[in-house]
Amino acid sequence: MVRFNHSRGVLVLGIESQGLAILRSLGRAGISTVLLDQDSWGVARFSRYGSPFFRTPRYSDHRAFADFLLEVADRLGLEHGGWTLFPTDDDQVEAISRFGEKLSEVFKIRVPCWEVVSRVLRKNLFYTTADELGIPHPRSWFPIGELNPSDLEYPVIIKPVTKTRFGPEFRVKAIKISGPEDLERTIDHLASRVPIDDMLVQEFVPGRGDCQMSFASIRTLDGRTAGFTAVRKRQHPPEFGKASTYVKAEAIPEIIEYSQRLLSHLDYHGVSEIEFKRDSGTGVVKMLEMNARFWGWHSIGSRCGLDLPRLLFDDIFGSSDVMPGMRDCSAQWVKIPTDLPIALGEIVAGRTSFIDTLRLYLGIGNVENATFSPEDPFPFFAEIALIPYLMARRGY
Template sequence: MATIPQEPRAIESRAAAGSQKIGALVVGGDHPGLAIARSLGRRGIPVYIIDDQYCISSFSKYAAKVIRVESILDERKTVDAVLEVGRRYNLRDWVLFPTRDENVAAFSRYRDELTPFFRVTTGDWKSVEWAWDKKKTYELAEKLGIPCPMTFNPMSLDEIPALFPRLPLAVKPAVKENFFYATGAKAWRANTPEELQSLYEKAIAQIRPEEILIQEIVPGDGTTQYSYCAFVRNGRPVSVLTARRARQHPREFGRAATYVETIDAPEIEDLSERFLKAIEFHGLVEIEYKRDPRSGEYKLLDVNARPWGFHAIGSAAGVDFPYMIYADQMGLPVEPSRGRAGVGWLRMVSDIPTAISDMFHGSLGISTYVKSLRATRVESVFNAGDPLPSLAELVMLPYLAAKKYLKFQK
């Protein structure tokens, strides 16, 4: 696999022309994009954000400008919008950040169009496709001796009965976005033969059979799910932290974490670095694992080749990921670092109902919940020095919920 080309241009290329300081263009203004704006904005780096809906970043003092565009879901429309915004506001040589998987695919596939204008933090498709397509992820992991849940890719309903003895099973997509925006789910659980057949038929009505994976369910909830988070340069980690999802929603197949805490988990570092070296990855990455209580193995679930939902935990733990990738693109030095354990990140707006549900089902005690609040150093949106986004989010909740509902009805 070829090394991902990284060609940072001289900082003086813009300064010599007497124009503004080189900044960052962030695609997506939800809390991951807001965290990028805060990381860079505190250092005086201008940040522009584009989104296809009203977003909380519009109210942040660290977002110099927020621009509405037609779509950041469709790959071609996203690339066209990014280039149009770049030309309109004279953002040549700015650093381009994705915040969603569909943006990663767009920027990687159309990298040749984007790199003459922007510094693109997303790598070449020859590397990124191994993270984008879970079918490829699991195939490579198997070759590298990295444990994964047992996974099948039936091409027709006729192949489903052969899987009945392996129930319960999860029906999930190889490419998350096509499935997620059609169903609003990350995966479905099948406990019976009838459920497995029905869910496969439901899935095949939404996505191609090549993208439908049927996978063993590793027992446990988010408390057994771990993340390796890193800034990686040409397949080698520069800065790393590891974390555990203490709470997520939904509980079994979590679409998003609601409370995460950094820990020391050396077991997943070796596995992750083996994978990243094989694809010569360059950039920010989160690799998710679930510890199988039956074998003690950490089984690889997912690879996110972008800033992940709780990446803001890094700055509180001593690893400021957005600035690292910005500095890397600018040709500035990046000092190796390691995130310290015991730092909590909280998504309050979704964690409250999640915690209540977990308490009701007996999987979360009040003392454990209070301990997690005491460990929290970062809230996904609230920040005392930048309070307006959190107030705006409360006001906008009905709007954001309606937009999400309509998106899943398309």
């Protein structure tokens, strides 16, 4: 338990594994935290680094969510300018960026303005930016109401323009379409539940989950960047993963230049993950999307000498001028409860071995476990106990 300091700390926005990783990183450094989530239960609430918890309004109600952050600061008597916000969800990012001027009267904000964030969260704008910079990405069609389904080469996918409405409604990241009739039928079905302008059609990029890779980084206001690259070895569900289950840090030089070009063009600052996928047919690497927040497996950075929550905190409050730069390492990250069924399928298919999986789960080597830590074991067991609840509430 960290002694609570009203003058400096972090509101950790999210109580799942990414929030837990932030809590542990800051707690080990003696930094005060407050946990907030729109849901009542998550693994971070069981950490030894426990802190006050508040249930928020729905993240999608951006104004109400932003107002609640100010209310929490007032309730706890937090010193103005001494606390900051670490988001883990796209709607949180949108709320902070849209109401940043008001929030910055109380908090130190390191989320970019809405002009920048909108070009990250809105995929049609994101791909337009990629075109301007000459960065390859999957061919996309938007708005889909103007499409002639017979003009497309199949398969294609339908995915959301933003994650915030499509994902919670259908609990999938994308839908694979086999032909024109399938496309028309699927659009009609989706349009009965979400606005048609919240969807786009995109070419299907062939390749398993392990063709997906990421550039993870923190970028300062003056453009200094520290980061590393990693491969998504397994994900859940396997084809269009909503979440990674096993990630391995590897050197992937070709995506670093694309990523730094994008971050520089946006004048982006803060933490981010930029996702790519290698087309297994052509070998071309294509940029998929960007997370302008902490993501599920960010804690692997600590195994590469880049403790992202601590680096961001120190950068915001000027605790250190050191920014480590780019790192190459061979660390691994795993979330056992969600990885286990995927790994069993890989073992049966002969794509991985039982021994390698066992070594990974036992933490042999440079392995970061999403929820288990010898110094803080309870979140892991709480996660197992919460699986039925999480399946019902979030689709896990």
